[in-house]
Amino acid sequence: MLVRITDWHKYLGEGEKYLELARGAAAKRREIFTPVIIYNVTAMAIEKYLMGLLMYHGTLAENHTMLDLLDAVERVAGPQPQFAEDFRYLDSFQDICSLENYRRSEPTWEDIPRILACGVQVSDFVS
Numbered sequence: 229m230l231v232r233i234t235d236w237h238k239y240l241g242e243g244e245k246y247l248e249l250a251r252g253a254a255a256k257r258r259e260i261f262t263p264v265i266i267y268n269v270t271a272m273a274i275e276k277y278l279m280g281l282l283m284y285h286g287t288l289a290e291n292h293t294m295l296d297l298l299d300a301v302e303r304v305a306g307p308q309p310q311f312a313e314d315f316r317y318l319d320s321f322q323d324i325c326s327l328e329n330y331r332r333s334e335p336t337w338e339d340i341p342r343i344l345a346c347g348v349q350v351s352d353f354v355s
Contacts, residue, residue, distance in 0.1 A: 239280030246273035
């Protein structure tokens with residue numbers, strides 16, 4: 229029996245708002261929103277979308293790296309090869325969950341179209 233975690237739909241709405249902000253910032257507010265900020269806002273959108281999806285299916289991810297989210301999504305929706313490639317790319321900018329191997333690099337403006345495309349793909353997937 230499926231037991232949905234309440235308020236899952238709120239997470240989807242928050243994901244939509246974060247992605248809208250990231251896309252608008254990249255298009256019209258580059259003097260304020262840096263590539264690092266746009267990356268982080270897009271990552272928040274992806275996390276919110278996928279947490280909403282997982283909550284709908286009555287489960288959660290074990291952690292909140294992109295690859296942890298992917299593992300949880302694949303448990304409910306099967307293999308997602310495009311997400312696997314995209315999420316490895318997104319995780320390549322930072323590994324902040326590891327105390328031993330902390331790593332962080334900053335995305336550039338050249339990275340932003342691909343980062344935003346990852347967010348749009350997740351949005352389309354959960355729709």
